[in-house]
Amino acid sequence: MEEQGIQLVTACRFGPIVIYAHFQKDHWVYLNKMDPEAVVSDHLAPFDQFLGAIASCTGQDTIYVMNKKNVMLQDMWMQVTAKRTGKAPRIPAELKVKYILVGPEIPSDKVERAIQLSQDKFCSVSNALKDSIPIQTEYEILTREEFQEKYLADK
Secondary structure (H helix, E strand, O other): OOOOOEEEEEEEOOOOEEEEEEEHHHEEEEOOOOOOOOOOOOOOOHHHHHHHHHHHHHHHHHHHHHHHOOOOOOEEEEEEEEEEOOOOOOOEEEEEEEEEEEOOOOOHHHHHHHHHHHHHHHOHHHHHHOOOOOEEEEEEEEOHHHHHHHHHOOO
């Protein structure tokens, strides 16, 4: 059994607390909550990182399965949103994961199967949550032109 860990390193800097996480393989991540008064923030709040972990995990699984099924994607984008409870600790009451797959001739049945395998079998993050938080999934298949028009064009 592989053991993985994280070491938190904290420092106080004349006001806000600064928290860094030191992961295996010598990766450092700045973990503080965003300062609501800050104009520019160079870090993600812990809950944002949680949503990012879901997208990263299920996204890479989905791409892997699509590649194994010989479906080449030009691109894939993820949108992960959460409805949170109103009271502290404001845990997620529901998660929604949207997969936006970009490329010509992407078969929807293969997309559905890849997402299902990720959610039910491969993604450790989604699987750790599935008994406590409902996770809704949806997908959209677009050509490069449709994607650019819908998501990248100035509106």
